[in-house]
Amino acid sequence: MDSRLLAWLFGKKWILLGVGVPILAAAWWIFRPEKLWVNVKVDEPAPFSSNADPQPQYTGLLAARAHPTSGRASIYQGPDGRRDLRLTDFVTSNGPDVHVVLAQSSDGNLKQTFVKGRLDTIELGPLKANQGDQNYDLPDSADLSKYDDVVIYCERFNVIFGSAKLAKF
């Protein structure tokens, strides 16, 4: 653009305004940059009114380790504060002295399939059955922020059949 045209254009400010402002407005509408700083927070209640029933607090999927193991492990908390672990769609292999325990996912021993050291666990009880839905009481003292991994553990041979990392429900 030559300087005379520029000068003419700046002389007629209304042209600049008439073109520039809509362009700026359109750019704003498209990108909505203020949303980078503005948060919209909602807090809808659950679509059911059943706080009298135990609610899931944590859940995770079981992954196989030494033996084919699958299903879901969930921690429920009742209105009285009592918590239990529930296994659903659960299948593992049968074995000697198999227990359900909680372990710390940060524990290096948990990464082994055949544990050589001592696995730091919270005992929930002997496995009731190698298939089917089942519940286990959780001790009140169990700190799930630390013991956040459900392990199907053969105590006799220190073998991890399978485990589930719990995530907040």
Added chain:
Amino acid sequence: MIPKVTLTSAFALLSLAYGLQQSAASQDSTKHSNEAKTLETGTFHGKVHQTSGRATIYQQADGEVILRLTNFKTSNGPDVHVILVAVKDADDDTNFLKNGTARVELGKLKGNEGDQNYEIPRNTDLAKFQTVSIYCERFNANFGAAPLEKF
């Protein structure tokens, strides 16, 4: 004539097998008798547009199916929607329009933070639409995806 010892040991073996079979399956009843049934759940992942939280699908007693987001957080943006997509999982910024991925629209994102519910159309095939996506319709970009697994 079959020797008595054989018969006895055969019987013992059979009863042992029966006993083992008995111990194989358990069916603890659920301690929660929720009106709503939890069908599926999964957690969000998304790094480019920091998305986290949980997506859960409930079916209510009247048959209505609801998607609920909890502990949810994503980045705010223009024209962001919640959709179900017919994929197993989705990477950040995936363009479902370009991929021609089938989707079900659940509505505009109500808030970029907090618990929120969305109705799922009744005829939706959840076996096909396996992933929840927080999707920016204006730029066709996946902010975050939650692959769903049976609860």
